Amino acid sequence: MTYTFKEFFNDVVKKNNIKVLGHHFSMRKIDGLTLIDRKGQTSLSYEINNPSVRQNFTKCHELGHFLLGHQGSFFTEVTENQLSVEEVEANYFSACLLMPDIVLLSKIFYQKLTFQEVANSLLVSTEALSIRLIDFLRYLLSEEKEQIKNIVAHYQSGNSSKIISVFARYHDFIVQDYQSYEPSPKETAIYLLDQKSFITDDDVSELAKLEFRKMITSKTIGTWAYYDRGETIFYAWDKEKLTEKEAYQKARNKYYIN
Numbered sequence: 001m002t003y004t005f006k007e008f009f010n011d012v013v014k015k016n017n018i019k020v021l022g023h024h025f026s027m028r029k030i031d032g033l034t035l036i037d038r039k040g041q042t043s044l045s046y047e048i049n050n051p052s053v054r055q056n057f058t059k060c061h062e063l064g065h066f067l068l069g070h071q072g073s074f075f076t077e078v079t080e081n082q083l084s085v086e087e088v089e090a091n092y093f094s095a096c097l098l099m100p101d102i103v104l105l106s107k108i109f110y111q112k113l114t115f116q117e118v119a120n121s122l123l124v125s126t127e128a129l130s131i132r133l134i135d136f137l138r139y140l141l142s143e144e145k146e147q148i149k150n151i152v153a154h155y156q157s158g159n160s161s162k163i164i165s166v167f168a169r170y171h172d173f174i175v176q177d178y179q180s181y182e183p184s185p186k187e188t189a190i191y192l193l194d195q196k197s198f199i200t201d202d203d204v205s206e207l208a209k210l211e212f213r214k215m216i217t218s219k220t221i222g223t224w225a226y227y228d229r230g231e232t233i234f235y236a237w238d239k240e241k242l243t244e245k246e247a248y249q250k251a252r253n254k255y256y257i258n
């Protein structure tokens, strides 16, 4: 698994036409800014002189303000203002996007990575990883905060036995929680069409069902079936990128390759 926040971040930025910019103010240190102008155009920016791990945290924090629908047209990140509910929410969103539960389980429990390796692979600071792990373990366990800080400090100093035993105990819970957010077939189809413009029932088996094809057919998505010698390939395509004929041709090619 090579998860980083970037795929989701770039996808949301692209779909919502958000401008992402670097900034630098010499008079005052502002880690990040989100601006929504009168036309509804959203821009977010981050201090380019900050370390890249800090920039990443800021970008995800700003995206949090956007996706959580926080009211207002202007958010400024300065150290003093990080205590309001919206700032705490945006920080929590950022930490979860950078370091999702299931990814922490994979890296710490399965891959047995060190604390530093986890931080490096997720492009976060050791401080951010430590805070995230403490929050996550506090959510899982009923132990005192001091004990939980201890487990994380142990891990940070190179001893992973305690944290691995926590993950072992809550393994099924974390996996089930993750699976409960599995995308619907429709969401999967739309996502894949965005990625590659043409999909078949090999990608999304529900395409073989008429009801499903009716449900996803729209101004921008076409669906059809290619028949030959008793075999059928059901397919869908992005109408903005392929013509009906090109899509048919792709289905036909697939038939002959199979």
Ligand SMILES: [Zn+2]
Pocket (backbone or CB within 6 Å): 061, 062, 065, 075, 076, 077, 086, 087, 090
């Ligand atoms: Zn903020």
